[in-house]
Amino acid sequence: MEGDLAHIGAGLAAIGSGAAAIGVGNVAGNYLAGALRNPSAAASQTATLFIGIAFAEALGIFAFLVSLLLMFAV
Amino acid sequence: MATEADGHSEGGLVFHPMDQFIVKPLFGDGAVGMFTFTNVALWLVLAVICVIALMVLGTSKRATVPTRTQSVAELAYGFIYKMVEDVTGKDAVKYFPYIFTLFLFILFSNFLALIPMSFSPTSHIAVTAVLGFGVFIAVTILGFVKNGASFLSLFWVSSAPLALRPVLAIIEIISYFVRPVSHSIRLAGNIMAGHAVLKVFAGFAAITAVAPLAIFGIIGIYALEVLVSFIQAYVFTILTCVYLKDALHPHH
Numbered sequence: 445m446e447g448d449l450a451h452i453g454a455g456l457a458a459i460g461s462g463a464a465a466i467g468v469g470n471v472a473g474n475y476l477a478g479a480l481r482n483p484s485a486a487a488s489q490t491a492t493l494f495i496g497i498a499f500a501e502a503l504g505i506f507a508f509l510v511s512l513l514l515m516f517a518v
Numbered sequence: 519m520a521t522e523a524d525g526h527s528e529g530g531l532v533f534h535p536m537d538q539f540i541v542k543p544l545f546g547d548g549a550v551g552m553f554t555f556t557n558v559a560l561w562l563v564l565a566v567i568c569v570i571a572l573m574v575l576g577t578s579k580r581a582t583v584p585t586r587t588q589s590v591a592e593l594a595y596g597f598i599y600k601m602v603e604d605v606t607g608k609d610a611v612k613y614f615p616y617i618f619t620l621f622l623f624i625l626f627s628n629f630l631a632l633i634p635m636s637f638s639p640t641s642h643i644a645v646t647a648v649l650g651f652g653v654f655i656a657v658t659i660l661g662f663v664k665n666g667a668s669f670l671s672l673f674w675v676s677s678a679p680l681a682l683r684p685v686l687a688i689i690e691i692i693s694y695f696v697r698p699v700s701h702s703i704r705l706a707g708n709i710m711a712g713h714a715v716l717k718v719f720a721g722f723a724a725i726t727a728v729a730p731l732a733i734f735g736i737i738g739i740y741a742l743e744v745l746v747s748f749i750q751a752y753v754f755t756i757l758t759c760v761y762l763k764d765a766l767h768p769h770h
Contacts, residue, residue, distance in 0.1 A: 491605055491756060498753045502700035505707050 454514040457507050464504020471496040535717035539641055539710065557637045558645065565626040565639070572622070594622065598755065605759040610766055616656075617762075620649065621755040628709060628747035632740070640750075641710035643703060650702030653758050661765035672768035701757055708750050712743045 475493045479486035543554045550556055576591030584592060598618045602610055624640060631638030639645050661669040673690040675683060716739055722732035 491601065494749070494753055494756055495760060498704065498757055502704060505700060505703050508707050508711075509703055 450514045454511045457511040457514060460507020461504045464501055467500035468497050471500055533721060535714045535721065538713060538717055558639045558642060561630060561637045561639045562627065565623055565630055568626045568630065569622045601756060602759055605756060606763045610762055613762060617755055617758055620758060621751055624705065624754055625748065625751040628751055631709065632743060632747060638709055638713055640705055641713055643706045646702040646706040650698040653701065653761060654698035657761045657765045661768060664766060665768055669768050672764055697761065705750050705754050708746055712746055715739055716743065
């Protein structure tokens, strides 16, 4: 695997997954904090939790996509 | 261990972790054309057979005391039915068969892909894009059929100040058209990344010094992958429900 600027770019784009991890962690952590304060309301909000995680994760997936494009399409 | 240096040792591993995703014809080794029966097609067909088997075998007896197959079928049915009702609303129940089919198909594709030496069709963006764009096109057409031109009020956020609304409309339109992309790549990306990680750990297992560690790693990652398989099927289905809700009730 010879060094190439596209590979460096792909590596830099992978930082975006870390940013998405912060987002997903925020969603899940805040859900847990809320759920421990009011456990009776927690079950009704799991769907919202997953939707929130999915949206936060979507942006990490775009970073992953950029990374893939740089690796295989450039 | 002994099969090193057959052209794939570039990453320092015995085999390349992305080799498992190569699409090849099942019979012979010609080029992959439009109607070639490939390994992707095989595992897609197996997933469909599993879905049919679960629902037909599970519901054929209709016993009062359910067997194991029947209770799994009933559990899946009830789970998705409740989700459609909660997220999309009572009037969306007639779209339940489509959503339930999507869920079971993705779930079984993901689970079958966890069998060692199998192939994961949902790791291919080509497969998930068809599912994602299918939902997107269906939902968009449905929105216009059900609401006519007032479906466009989805992009006109009436709760925002008037000056902000054109800006928000542009953002809403962009986010609407990005939906099928993120919808499909989320599934493909998660499954592909998970399987690549498994193969990377499998490559470490060939190195004697770290082999025990790598094997525990594989067990851990595999357990995580079982969870991810389910969660991604669930997320795909729940997002379908959310998009469907936007189409049926576009008014914020």
